[in-house]
Amino acid sequence: MDDVSQPGPAPDVPVGAASGPTLLVKIFGKDRPGITAGLFDTLAAYGVDVVDIEQVVTRGRMVLCTLVTAPEGGPAAEGGLRATVHNWAESIKMQAEIISGTGDNRPRGTGRSHVTVLGHPLTAESTAAIAARITAVGGNIDRIFRLAKYPVTAVEFAVSGAPTGVLRTALAMEAAHRGVDVAVVAAGLHRRAQRLVVMDVDSTLIQDEVIELFAAHAGCEDQVAEVTAAAMRGELDFEQSLHARVALLAGLDASVVDKVRAEVRLTPGARTLIRTLKRLGFQVGVVSGGFTQVTDDLKERLGLDFASANTLEIVDGRLTGRVTGDVVDRAGKARLLRSFAEQAGVPLSQTVAIGDGANDLDMLNTAGLGVAFNAKPVVRQAADTAVNVPFLDTVLYLLGITREEVEAADLHLDA
Numbered sequence: 082m083d084d085v086s087q088p089g090p091a092p093d094v095p096v097g098a099a100s101g102p103t104l105l106v107k108i109f110g111k112d113r114p115g116i117t118a119g120l121f122d123t124l125a126a127y128g129v130d131v132v133d134i135e136q137v138v139t140r141g142r143m144v145l146c147t148l149v150t151a152p153e154g155g156p157a158a159e160g161g162l163r164a165t166v167h168n169w170a171e172s173i174k175m176q177a178e179i180i181s182g183t184g185d186n187r188p189r190g191t192g193r194s195h196v197t198v199l200g201h202p203l204t205a206e207s208t209a210a211i212a213a214r215i216t217a218v219g220g221n222i223d224r225i226f227r228l229a230k231y232p233v234t235a236v237e238f239a240v241s242g243a244p245t246g247v248l249r250t251a252l253a254m255e256a257a258h259r260g261v262d263v264a265v266v267a268a269g270l271h272r273r274a275q276r277l278v279v280m281d282v283d284s285t286l287i288q289d290e291v292i293e294l295f296a297a298h299a300g301c302e303d304q305v306a307e308v309t310a311a312a313m314r315g316e317l318d319f320e321q322s323l324h325a326r327v328a329l330l331a332g333l334d335a336s337v338v339d340k341v342r343a344e345v346r347l348t349p350g351a352r353t354l355i356r357t358l359k360r361l362g363f364q365v366g367v368v369s370g371g372f373t374q375v376t377d378d379l380k381e382r383l384g385l386d387f388a389s390a391n392t393l394e395i396v397d398g399r400l401t402g403r404v405t406g407d408v409v410d411r412a413g414k415a416r417l418l419r420s421f422a423e424q425a426g427v428p429l430s431q432t433v434a435i436g437d438g439a440n441d442l443d444m445l446n447t448a449g450l451g452v453a454f455n456a457k458p459v460v461r462q463a464a465d466t467a468v469n470v471p472f473l474d475t476v477l478y479l480l481g482i483t484r485e486e487v488e489a490a491d492l493h494l495d496a
């Protein structure tokens with residue numbers, strides 16, 4: 082795997098140990114305990130130093146690669162080492178390959194990114210297309226590993242040599258064409274410094290549009306659904322459409338609030354996402370163009386840190402058809418993200434926003450990472466990252482958290 086030319090190693094990295102002759106030793110075969118210890122035991126007899134090690138196990142087969150300094154004593158010593166390693170490998174039915182060379186791995190290119198690919202399923206064809214696009218924009222794939230096998234197949238490519246923005250644009254086109262989700266985020270410490278996630282509610286945290294649940298009780302579902310759809314397509318001013326829809330609820334008995342709360346269906350993966358984020362020390366909030374009558378309940382049930390929405394006015398036990406206070410609209414959602422970030426003491430660059438509608442766009446663009454979740458096309462095209470599988474916990478993979486880590490955390494806490 083070649084890199085584009087890059088500046089040399091940082092000044093505090095000693096280069097002497099690996100600037101001379103080195104040997105790449107590759108061991109392949111059935112994985113079982115003791116292979117790593119056995120290999121290095123064999124190499125230890127030649128007094129070599131370890132420069133690098135990588136090992137992967139896939140369906141019980143391991144590939145162990147190590148780069149070591151060549152032994153003192155010239156070709157005779159190297160010949161001895163080769164024979165000993167091959168004999169050892171044969172004795173445990175493994176294959177060995179040893180390649181002579183010079184120095185360490187080439188330094189990785191600048192413009193490092195994490196490319197997360199989510200497929201349901203992930204086909205060989207789409208994997209080939211994505212890898213080819215990475216190469217076409219000058220990127221080099223340095224590492225690949227699987228993040229999750231459930232509920233989607235998620236793999237991460239560590240890529241260097243191409244600017245993150247260029248890679249994102251190229252891969253977004255390929256992803257749309259292939260029907261997979263591809264998220265590209267810049268590598269670096271900040272990826273592990275995300276500290277606040279703010280989500281939209283309707284059709285993001287929950288599967289429903291709350292106003293439509295109210296409308297069903299008022300018998301005006303069709304009228305409300307049409308206005309909602311037009312607003313989400315960006316064809317209507319959100320505030321006007323909100324007032325128009327809420328007006329249709331006038332006279333409804335306030336007892337429907339409890340019924341609607343009971344009807345709300347969380348999006349698959351919502352609990353896993355929130356539980357895992359909270360364990361990792363994230364603060365989690367929701368902002369909604371819907372209603373506090375529902376979001377306050379979600380906040381309590383899910384242990385959220387922040388929630389903000391519009392409030393349905395209730396007088397004498399009946400909805401008046403009006404909302405009270407400031408309307409949470411497109412600009413309001415972005416403003417609330419800033420406010421939550423300030424309260425949480427988290428810079429905006431360390432925030433993640435998730436939403437599906439046109440009124441989420443300002444919030445998605447304000448956050449450090451904006452994720453369009455099963456979003457309308459206008460939102461999908463404008464966001465950093467789009468997730469089109471219907472599982473909210475896949476957002477964890479975009480943050481580099483593996484399914485195994487999620488499950489291990491669950492086991493640990495339950496034990």
Ligand SMILES: [Mg+2]
Nearest residue numbers: 281283284438
């Ligand atoms: Mg929504």
